[in-house]
Amino acid sequence: MRALLVVNPKATTTSGRTRHVLTHALASDLKLEVAVTEYRGHARDLAYQAATDGTMxxxxxxxxDGTVNEVVNGxxxxxxxxxVPRLAVVPGGSTNVFARTLGLPNDAVEATGVLLxxxxxxxxxxxxxxxxxxxxxxxxxxxxxxxxxFDAGVVGRVEERRMAGRRSTHALYVNExxxxxxxxxxxxxxxxxxxxIPGREPVPGLVFSIVSNTSPWTFLGNRPVYPSPRASFDTDLDLFGLTRMTVASTARTVRGLLGRTAPGPRGRHVVAYHDLRHFTLVSQESVPFQVDGDHLGDRTDVSFTGVRRALRVIV
Structure with a gap:
């Protein structure tokens, strides 16, 4: 099998030596080419080329997760x-939500063994x-x-700290x-x-909204966070939002997020939907926007769609 290994040299949990060992292990079973990313968006460009020229x-x-997102978009x-070539993931970031949701170990060496x-x-x-x-x-x-x-605003603050030289850790996310x-x-x-939502009355006043394609939404260390426990790679999209974030209501929501019982956190200010194919979020002012933990700036409107059976993943 012809394979391209896209390596992010700035991945926070793998050293150069570890990446060398992983590359050698993969090359023993694959006709492997290795490409090291050099700028933001490079992983997308590399994956796009692999998909376009049909060589992989x-x-x-x-x-x-940022590297994975770029590869998927390419x-x-x-x-x-x-x-479209198949996708495989070897986790090397601080959180690795996508890889862990697929059931892969959070350790790069163990995950490589599972992949092989x-x-x-x-x-x-x-x-x-x-x-x-x-x-x-x-x-x-x-x-x-x-x-x-709100949640995208937190992602933006974390990215600013990382650009200033801070290491990406779970404590950094909590503090920000x-x-x-x-x-x-x-x-x-x-x-x-x-x-x-097409065919329904609009729901105004959301402070933030989380669109989930699977569950959990993220991890705090080894603790999964569940705004939409029923979200799945096999359904369309779930949405979780809040119309107000008082101290008391936010504390209740946080407790609910740390439990995995369906249908998820509930309360007077909670907005939750399961298995939506199409919907749009419109804001009266520009607010932060993120995908897969990657801050994309501010937006006033974003439309979402769920696409089933979109990609083949080795797992």
Whole structure:
């Protein structure tokens, strides 16, 4: 099998020596080419080339969720097709939500062993993905989540700290979430986002919204977080949002997020939907937007669609 290994050299949990060992192990079973990313978006460009020229059967992403997202967007630049190479993932980031949701170990060496076994046994899974669309901007595929509003603001703050030299850790996310909660006091009381679902009444006043393609939404260390426990790679998209974030209601929501009992957190200010094919989020003002933990700036409107059986994954 012809394979391209896309390596993010800045992946936070793998050293150069570890990446060398993993590359050698994969090369023993595959006709392997290795490409090291050099700039943001490079993984997407490499995967796009592999999908376009038809020279690869498999693209392996060695990195975190951001690297995986770029590879997926490169592979699916022209949409799902039987001609699109399969995807495999070796987790190298700080959280690795997509890889862990697929059932892979969070350790890169162990995950490589699972991948090699899957290749030998020809195991693969066809998964659904989400697509986010804004007029005038490129569409963006996502593997596990997207967010508009508060949670995307936290992602943006974390990216600013990382650009300033801070290491990506779970403690950094928690600290920035608390700081963002304090600084966004007015916006927590009156949300500017409206949910529009075809054929239904609009739902106004959302402070934030989390769109899930699978569950969990993220991890705090080894603790999974579940805004939409029924979300799945085999259904369309789930949405979870809040219309108000008081101290008391937010504390109740956080407790609910840490439990995995369906249908998920509930309360007077909770908005939750399961298995939506199409919907749009519209904001009265520009608010932060993220996909798969990658901050994409501010948006006033984003449309979402669930695409079933979008990609073949070795797992």
């Amino acid at each position: 059967d498999l693209v392996v992403a060695l990195g975190g 592979l699916l630049a022209h949409g799902p097709s039987e001609r 076994n899957a290749l030998e046994e020809r195991r693969e899974r066809v998964i659904g993905l989400g697509k986010a669309m804004t007029s005038g901007l490129p569409d963006r595929w996502f593997t596990f989540c997207a967010g508009l509003g 979430a608390l700081r963002h909660y304090v600084t966004e006091r007015e916006r927590r009381r009156a949300g500017s986002i409206t949910l529009r």
